[in-house]
Amino acid sequence: MxxxxxxxxxxxxxxxxxxxxxxxxxxxxxxxxxxxxxxxxxxxPALESVERLTGGQGGENEKLIYKILKRGLPEHLPPGTVLSDLTDLALRFxxxxxxxxxxxxxxxxxxxxxxxxxxxxxxxxxxxxxxxxxxxxxxxxxxxxxxxxxxxxxxxxxxxxxxxxxxxxxxxxxxxxxxxxxxxxxxxxxxxxxxxxxxxxxxxxxxxxxxxxxxxxxxxxxxxxxxxxxxxxxxxxxxxxxxxxxxxxxxxxxxxxxxxxxxxxxxxxxxxxxxxxxxxxxxxxxxxxxxxxxxxxxxxxxxxxxxxxxxxxxxxxxxxxxxxxxxxxxxxxxxxxxxxxxxxxxARIDPPDLGVAVLYEGEPSTDVLAAARAIRKLGKRAALVPRKKATRQQLDSLYSEGYRAFVTFEDGRPATPRSLGPDSS
Amino acid sequence: MxxxxxxxxxxxxxxxxxxxxxxxxxxxxxxxxxxxxxxxxxxxPALESVERLTGGQGGENEKLIYKILKRGLPEHLPPGTVLSDLTDLALRFxxxxxxxxxxxxxxxxxxxxxxxxxxxxxxxxxxxxxxxxxxxxxxxxxxxxxxxxxxxxxxxxxxxxxxxxxxxxxxxxxxxxxxxxxxxxxxxxxxxxxxxxxxxxxxxxxxxxxxxxxxxxxxxxxxxxxxxxxxxxxxxxxxxxxxxxxxxxxxxxxxxxxxxxxxxxxxxxxxxxxxxxxxxxxxxxxxxxxxxxxxxxxxxxxxxxxxxxxxxxxxxxxxxxxxxxxxxxxxxxxxxxxxxxxxxxxARIDPPDLGVAVLYEGEPSTDVLAAARAIRKLGKRAALVPRKKATRQQLDSLYSEGYRAFVTFEDGRPATPRSLGPDSS
CATH class of the missing domain: 3.30.930.10 (Bira Bifunctional Protein; Domain 2)
Structure with a gap:
């Protein structure tokens, strides 16, 4: 391709x-x-019959209709084919x-x-x-x-x-x-x-x-x-x-x-x-x-x-x-x-609360998966995130995405908990 | 029409x-x-290019694609027109x-x-x-x-x-x-x-x-x-x-x-x-x-x-x-x-709670509108519903639609409150 x-x-x-x-x-x-x-x-549905959409109720919008080709038409159209015979449905405007x-x-x-x-x-x-x-x-x-x-x-x-x-x-x-x-x-x-x-x-x-x-x-x-x-x-x-x-x-x-x-x-x-x-x-x-x-x-x-x-x-x-x-x-x-x-x-909309990011090194250990599961059981969201070298930078970026708490694992064990406030983002 | x-x-x-x-x-x-x-x-978007959708990734589904007619084509197609030249976009499958x-x-x-x-x-x-x-x-x-x-x-x-x-x-x-x-x-x-x-x-x-x-x-x-x-x-x-x-x-x-x-x-x-x-x-x-x-x-x-x-x-x-x-x-x-x-x-889904139906006779009085407004201010939903002759039947039908409380007005004034339990539906 x-x-x-x-x-x-x-x-x-x-x-x-x-x-x-x-x-x-x-x-x-x-x-x-x-x-x-x-x-x-x-x-x-998104599709309506062409007839209904071109019935004169839509004013100028009727000129802007996306029409759908009928199915099963031959690739080589017979001479004298009229465009309006090729469509039956259209997208609603x-x-x-x-x-x-x-x-x-x-x-x-x-x-x-x-x-x-x-x-x-x-x-x-x-x-x-x-x-x-x-x-x-x-x-x-x-x-x-x-x-x-x-x-x-x-x-x-x-x-x-x-x-x-x-x-x-x-x-x-x-x-x-x-x-x-x-x-x-x-x-x-x-x-x-x-x-x-x-x-x-x-x-x-x-x-x-x-x-x-x-x-x-x-x-x-x-x-x-x-x-x-x-x-x-x-x-x-x-x-x-x-x-x-x-x-x-x-x-x-x-x-x-x-x-x-x-x-x-x-x-x-x-x-x-x-x-x-x-x-x-x-x-x-x-x-x-x-x-x-x-x-x-x-x-x-x-x-x-x-x-x-x-x-x-x-x-x-x-x-x-x-x-x-x-x-x-x-x-x-x-x-x-x-x-x-x-x-x-x-609109003024609060940013989403994505919950807890659970950061791990290498492949996630059973403890990492269990931690995420325990957080979810408490009714909080928990996403597994592979930890990068520049951890501080990564935490800032996760905070600005919407994660509000962090659990970091080092060598498969929980590290000192870190928390971030709005002032650190 | x-x-x-x-x-x-x-x-x-x-x-x-x-x-x-x-x-x-x-x-x-x-x-x-x-x-x-x-x-x-x-x-x-719902629309993708025809080329991408017919790229061979969709198997049998590619035969079922709804294709969109290009805009601005003449109603009388010149002889030798090929169907695949008439479309540029298609609905995703x-x-x-x-x-x-x-x-x-x-x-x-x-x-x-x-x-x-x-x-x-x-x-x-x-x-x-x-x-x-x-x-x-x-x-x-x-x-x-x-x-x-x-x-x-x-x-x-x-x-x-x-x-x-x-x-x-x-x-x-x-x-x-x-x-x-x-x-x-x-x-x-x-x-x-x-x-x-x-x-x-x-x-x-x-x-x-x-x-x-x-x-x-x-x-x-x-x-x-x-x-x-x-x-x-x-x-x-x-x-x-x-x-x-x-x-x-x-x-x-x-x-x-x-x-x-x-x-x-x-x-x-x-x-x-x-x-x-x-x-x-x-x-x-x-x-x-x-x-x-x-x-x-x-x-x-x-x-x-x-x-x-x-x-x-x-x-x-x-x-x-x-x-x-x-x-x-x-x-x-x-x-x-x-x-x-x-x-x-x-899925097992709880039926929706539509809140309070405020029933009135004739045209709603200022009191009727004020009652609905007061209910909404309490954070509850309130719909104005013209009252029918067969009130009991109407309440049953509103209950089964999802309304959970009723305020009825007679001659523009609140009538005795009625409540319905699940046994009455």
Whole structure:
């Protein structure tokens, strides 16, 4: 065999022990936070049918699907072969599409509302770049079958709790509603068919500012009055001194907005305000510029931001129409996804305690093996480690790996016990 | 969108909450058992290059590889297109090939010997059948860089401990050596090029008996004397009253067997005998008919069996040549893989404790939300559950799901507390 490059496939990563320990600790912490709200883990396969994944629910992500070759095809393809005939399965690009299939398939056995937690890998053939990977972990919670904004309030409270448990602070929860966005578009004079492009540009306001938004809207062919009315409208809304004031102004400025939309926003807002009074590390804003990428949202949408991350660290919303596409009847649904890779970087996690390193010379004697066994019987971890000449250096390095106690054997017999404190590492 | 079948892809499975909880509990227990011996988790991507996976290390499994279509190919393929030009990546079919790549790529940063634990999904395009899945979990430990049978003894001790911690008993550890098998083949008159077929048949002895083995060897074109000598030889070996006696007979009957092979077998055997005296649920046998499928083993091979499972529940061996194919120089290596799916079925796991169900009528009042919050502050889990008319039935069903305490609200106020004991479920 020719010698191959031993790196992982482009855009993917190998995780050595310290990295896995960190990721696993974050997963445990998140899972426990969500479990305390009644969310339970669900798992679906990595592979779904190509048909389902290209059904139009994934937006831009559908272009990035890894498709699987059918088995048993001939090496020499007959002339006229069409690419799409060669594949039947594909790797999932998110956890929402598989969840809707799972729910449609299993709803009869599930409690309603069903609280789902999913933590798993997804795959996208992205151009690899800083913080962008072709295989990465997503962490989603969803409430299925709860039509009221109790779902929104709980998802956000649970996610704030999960982030704060990882010492990820300060965080800001930003709340909006797809129906508010539609009314803004209407009020700004955007015609029906062009709202998608309008929202994509509006979504960038935070990062690029009004001048650039205006230029981009012009490039997209919008009349200059669209940018002007939008700026004026959002300026009027932002000028309120409280979230309650903002709701009043939304009602004033967007007369076509249903009173139920405002009432629901008021209810979620008051739950979040109460929460922000309890947690110093959390603030809350009603933000009519929050857009969220996916096309399937139908009601409230939200994201959570952190000062050290330019994009949001969590986001989601209500998607009451999506399950209907699999099940044949609509089911109220609402979800939020944590940007797991960003959260792993931000989390404050204690280093692992690897227990006792039992150091021996040459081949381990019966005494060495018995010592390790005795330590394990006490419920402690014990790893056999061949001793190096530079013992002090080796102990320092083992300490920094996570070993917290040492037993050294010389000539097969226990040597004077050594202990290391944090000051010696 | 046309309504699709909502089942998971053929040969794959959805795991609802109770199944995930069970699998996660087994994974935690296994990971903790192995961690107490110093094994640390490593993770590699699901995707590897097709080249690496078809490098000849995977035997029959290479035929079952799921290959990924390259991105950006035209829908209408030019005439003369060759299938193998259309793929670049593939899903891993085991965890050993990725581990050798990982080690070759990262060895400079890893402690030697390196103790690796991998728990992850693998994919094989098998014909789906009872207990055979197209995506399943493997659980491997490997010791890399330890040339002595200390590795074998430790892998087997740690794996026995992991199984016993899951109350999987009684187990039998069966030990053999590839070099013993080669000597048996030589002594039975099997010529060099035909040993592979001979071993495949010999491997079935346990299940099909001598008559069928004789017939199958004849079908494979072996002289009748091969079957006769093999039966005689194995009969002589099996007639010893102890493992020590078996070793003496191996030395007698197989004069070409190196004395180091016998010494090493003696060392692993005495470690396993000591272990079997300590654990009532574990027995140990030297079994010269153990073969193991993979072609890459170079020394001792072993498997662990359980009376309720017709195939082994764990198996592995030494493979000192495999890392060399990636790294360019040989590294001593030894590993064992637990049949995770079988172990999940056999394990005795406590049902999950889901904490407190807070039952409410209509929409939850502020008091209901506050009660749930107060329970969580005490470090208990609390799930909001809409109350059904048939409360008693609902409580029974929640109890069997894993909820252990209940708070019920009537007209927004807490009702008389109810508690349920195991007798009421």
């Amino acid at each position: 020719a010698k191959l490059d031993n790196g992982p496939a482009r855009g993917t990563r190998d995780f050595p022990p310290a990295a896995v320990a960190r990721r696993e600790a974050v997963i445990s912490s998140i899972a426990e936070s969500y479990a305390s709200f009644g969310y339970r883990r669900v798992e679906t 998110d956890l929402t599409v598989p969840l809707t299939r799972f729910f449609a398939n299993n709803h009869a056995q599930l409690p309603i509302p069903f609280r789902s937690l999913q933590i798993g890998s997804v795959w996208r053939a992205e151009r690899p770049g800083q913080g962008r990977y072709r295989q990465f972990t997503q962490c989603d919670i969803d409430v299925l079958g709860e039509p009221t904004v109790l779902a929104e309030a709980e998802l956000l409270e649970a996610t704030a709790a999960a982030l704060i448990a990882l010492f990820i602070e300060p965080i800001t929860v930003r709340l909006n509603d797809r129906r508010v966005l539609s009314s803004i578009a209407l009020a700004a004079g955007v015609s029906g068919g062009t709202t998608a492009g309008y929202f994509v540009t509006l979504d960038k306001l935070d990062k690029i500012g009004w001048d650039a938004v205006g230029r981009e809207l012009a490039e997209r062919g919008f009349d200059a009055r669209v940018a002007a009315s939008t700026e004026e409208l959002l300026g009027y809304l932002a000028d309120s001194s409280s979230e309650g004031g903002m709701l009043d102004r939304l009602g004033d400025a967007l007369p076509d907005l249903g009173v139920d939309v405002l009432n629901d926003l008021g209810q979620t807002a008051s739950a979040l305000e109460r929460l922000s009074r309890e947690h110093e590390g959390m603030t809350f804003v009603l933000d009519p510029t929050v857009v969220r990428g996916m096309g399937y949202y139908t009601g409230q949408i939200f994201e959570i931001t952190h000062p050290s991350s330019s994009s949001s660290i969590a986001g989601g919303g209500r998607y009451d129409d999506l399950i209907g596409r699999s099940l044949g009847r609509d089911v109220a649904a609402c979800g939020i996804s944590i940007g797991f890779e960003r959260v792993v970087d931000l | 046309a309504k699709l079948d909502n089942g998971p892809a053929r040969g794959t499975r959805d795991f609802p909450p109770a199944a995930v909880a069970r699998r996660e509990a087994v994974i935690s227990s296994i990971a903790e058992s192995y961690a107490s011996f110093g094994y640390r988790r490593v993770e590699t 085991d965890l050993t090939v990725p581990l050798t790549r990982f080690f070759a790529n990262n060895h400079a940063q890893l402690p030697i010997p390196f103790r690796s634990l991998q728990i992850g999904s693998v994919w094989r395009a098998e014909r789906p059948g009872q207990g055979r899945y197209r995506q399943f979990t493997q659980c491997d430990i490997d010791v890399l860089g330890e040339p002595t049978v200390l590795a074998e003894a430790e892998l087997l001790e740690a794996t026995a401990a992991a199984l016993i911690a899951l109350f999987i008993e009684p187990i039998t550890v069966r030990l053999n050596d590839r070099r013993v098998l080669s000597s048996i083949a030589l002594a039975a008159g099997v010529s060099g090029g035909t040993t592979a077929g001979y071993f495949v048949t010999l491997d079935k002895l346990d299940k099909i008996g001598w008559d069928a083995v004789g017939r199958e060897l004849a079908e494979r074109g072996f002289d009748a004397r091969v079957a006769a000598s093999t039966e005689e030889l194995l009969g002589y070996l099996a007639d010893s009253s102890s493992e020590g006696g078996m070793l003496d007979r191996l030395g007698d009957a197989l004069p070409d067997l190196g004395v180091d092979v016998l010494n090493d077998l003696g060392q692993t055997a005495s470690a396993l005998e000591r272990l079997s005296r300590e654990h009532e649920g574990m027995t140990f046998v030297l079994d010269p008919t153990v073969v193991r499928g993979m072609g890459y083993y170079t020394g001792q091979i072993f498997e662990i069996t359980h009376p309720s499972s017709s195939s082994s529940i764990a198996g592995g061996g030494r493979y000192d040549d495999l890392i060399g194919r990636s790294l360019g120089r040989d590294v001593a290596a030894c590993g064992i893989s637990i049949g995770f799916e079988r172990v999940v079925d056999l």
